[in-house]
Amino acid sequence: MEPVKPHTHDETVTSLNNTDFYKHQLRVALRNCGVINPESIDEYIAFDGYSALARALTEQTPAEIVEIVLKSGLRGRGGAGFPTGRKWQFAADAQNDVKYVACNADEGDPGAFMDRSVLEGDPHSVIEAMVIAGYAVGAHQGYIYVRAEYPIAVERLNIAIRQAKEYGFLGDNIFGTGFAFDLEIRLGAGAFVCGEETALITSIEGNRGEPRPRPPFPAVKGLFGKPTLLNNVETYANIPWILQNGWEKFAAIGTEKSKGTKIFALGGKIRNTGLVEVPIGTTLRTVVEEVGGGCPGGKKFKAAQTGGPSGGCIPAAHIDIPIDYESLSSIGSMMGSGGLIIMDEDNCMVDIARYFLDFTVDESCGKCTPCRIGTKRLCQLLDKITGGSGTMEDVELLEELCAHISNNSLCALGQTAPNPVLSTLRYFRDEYEAHVIDKKCPAGVCKGLLQYGINDKCTGCTACVRVCPTGAISGKVKEKHVIDPAKCIKCNACMEKCRFNAIVKG
Amino acid sequence: MKSIEDLKKIREATLEAVCPREGNAVRVVVGMATCGIAAGARPVLAACEDEVGKRGLSNVTVTQTGCIGVCRLEPIVEVYVPGEEKVTYVKMTEEKARRVVGEHIAGRRIVTELTIGAAE
Numbered sequence: 268m269e270p271v272k273p274h275t276h277d278e279t280v281t282s283l284n285n286t287d288f289y290k291h292q293l294r295v296a297l298r299n300c301g302v303i304n305p306e307s308i309d310e311y312i313a314f315d316g317y318s319a320l321a322r323a324l325t326e327q328t329p330a331e332i333v334e335i336v337l338k339s340g341l342r343g344r345g346g347a348g349f350p351t352g353r354k355w356q357f358a359a360d361a362q363n364d365v366k367y368v369a370c371n372a373d374e375g376d377p378g379a380f381m382d383r384s385v386l387e388g389d390p391h392s393v394i395e396a397m398v399i400a401g402y403a404v405g406a407h408q409g410y411i412y413v414r415a416e417y418p419i420a421v422e423r424l425n426i427a428i429r430q431a432k433e434y435g436f437l438g439d440n441i442f443g444t445g446f447a448f449d450l451e452i453r454l455g456a457g458a459f460v461c462g463e464e465t466a467l468i469t470s471i472e473g474n475r476g477e478p479r480p481r482p483p484f485p486a487v488k489g490l491f492g493k494p495t496l497l498n499n500v501e502t503y504a505n506i507p508w509i510l511q512n513g514w515e516k517f518a519a520i521g522t523e524k525s526k527g528t529k530i531f532a533l534g535g536k537i538r539n540t541g542l543v544e545v546p547i548g549t550t551l552r553t554v555v556e557e558v559g560g561g562c563p564g565g566k567k568f569k570a571a572q573t574g575g576p577s578g579g580c581i582p583a584a585h586i587d588i589p590i591d592y593e594s595l596s597s598i599g600s601m602m603g604s605g606g607l608i609i610m611d612e613d614n615c616m617v618d619i620a621r622y623f624l625d626f627t628v629d630e631s632c633g634k635c636t637p638c639r640i641g642t643k644r645l646c647q648l649l650d651k652i653t654g655g656s657g658t659m660e661d662v663e664l665l666e667e668l669c670a671h672i673s674n675n676s677l678c679a680l681g682q683t684a685p686n687p688v689l690s691t692l693r694y695f696r697d698e699y700e701a702h703v704i705d706k707k708c709p710a711g712v713c714k715g716l717l718q719y720g721i722n723d724k725c726t727g728c729t730a731c732v733r734v735c736p737t738g739a740i741s742g743k744v745k746e747k748h749v750i751d752p753a754k755c756i757k758c759n760a761c762m763e764k765c766r767f768n769a770i771v772k773g
Numbered sequence: 774m775k776s777i778e779d780l781k782k783i784r785e786a787t788l789e790a791v792c793p794r795e796g797n798a799v800r801v802v803v804g805m806a807t808c809g810i811a812a813g814a815r816p817v818l819a820a821c822e823d824e825v826g827k828r829g830l831s832n833v834t835v836t837q838t839g840c841i842g843v844c845r846l847e848p849i850v851e852v853y854v855p856g857e858e859k860v861t862y863v864k865m866t867e868e869k870a871r872r873v874v875g876e877h878i879a880g881r882r883i884v885t886e887l888t889i890g891a892a893e
Binding site (some may be wrong): 279280281282283284285286288289292297299300301302303304305306307309310312313314315317318321322325380383384387388389417419420442443538539540541542543 | 776777780783784786787788790791792802804806807808810836837838839840841842843844845851858859860861883885888889890
């Protein structure tokens, strides 16, 4: 792959709308985000807010709304991509005197902030969608499960709910139709597993957030044992737009099987970190090179990580892949909830896998053995490999263990936890082999495998000697210095200090 | 709120303030999502409001908004003037915000060197 052209600044561009960052974007779920004041219901209404609800309640039947959502082709934006309309259909078909609508705002992937941005920037879009959903499936109570670590999102949601009640969009007899719907917030304590739907439901019920087997699915038996429609924040944010503009217009965006747009939190080794929304089917190359502006410092793009701890890596060889649910799973990654972490040549893929496993070890709820113990063992094996004492048998063991964890874990957290290992093994096996056979970390990240040395460019200026915290560097002034590997703690201080590129690591 | 008509009334009453289409009305928004606030958007918003007040500018709305998207360049201030492309000011400080109010909003001259195209 060619290095990305360096960014040239252009003083004639005075508006975000005219930047490369923005040109390829299409804002549907984020239509009001960054435009309106999220704490003003009037501004939301000025941008056609609550008009979809008004029309739904006064002119459309619940069945018609489910039909529109089905036809739009909208799929769950939490990551799995289940058709939203079918979920609504299941919940609508369930026979029960009480049903619930819930919103999953327990965004836990490291580096992901799509849902937070929607809640902070346009909370009414989620509220409006949930009332519509309540009408469509026959529920009168909704819950938004949001993590307490999002104080601004929670504050704005509370303001928005209060305003919606004042205006009569929540409560009894909405728009004079006799339909009643109320909404409450439930705060999560930040456990990653609570983003899993059955664990989330258990947590809303007031119990410790642990998953339970499915089926029964929440649409049949969910919150308090009643049929429950549970969708992600971004999924809901699309609903009012679809009802206002028609399913045809939404279905015209995207690919054959994946309609609409997707929000990504673009982060890592990328120039334009930020929040982007692109039509599904946009290629990874467009997102990385055009929207993202490439890797900083002219470094070479190595891989993109999607789906966080449940996802996988897309290597540079697949950069022209369209970003949609099917294409990404075909290469062993996933759409995920929208975290998109870019990695360049300085990232070690074994270390990345180890990082995500370290996360799942912390976040495994401990209920089932394959996940509780399996992820711990996986992480230990990865520690061994990155520490320099791994063997090829360990790599085989990794693969075997991955299969056991995927096949036997109770919930999606465990089932998908091996994905970062499997996808890096698939595309970067040479890096694993370099760690195990050559005892080298090609990216120079894994400290256990690093050796610092000094080359002939050394002028003997002694700057490194003064900065070294362990006294590992010695030598006479104006002569080449040496590093004692026994004392060196690989802190990189000498490398940062040296003005002559004389410190080498490898 | 009893009918679609009520909704329309609010819509029409607010639209001009949110999305000025004519006249001298100017709308200034400051990105106040977590990313913006962390980068220092609160004092920027306060400076914009204060400077607009000090200069006695009428027809200017200063308000907060959600994430504008370019987290890297926060705090961000955007200025909407009717009939023109919005202008995006990046990496704002209180001083820069006061300058934008003075030169762009009061004087109607875009402060090019503070806009997104000039960043970095």
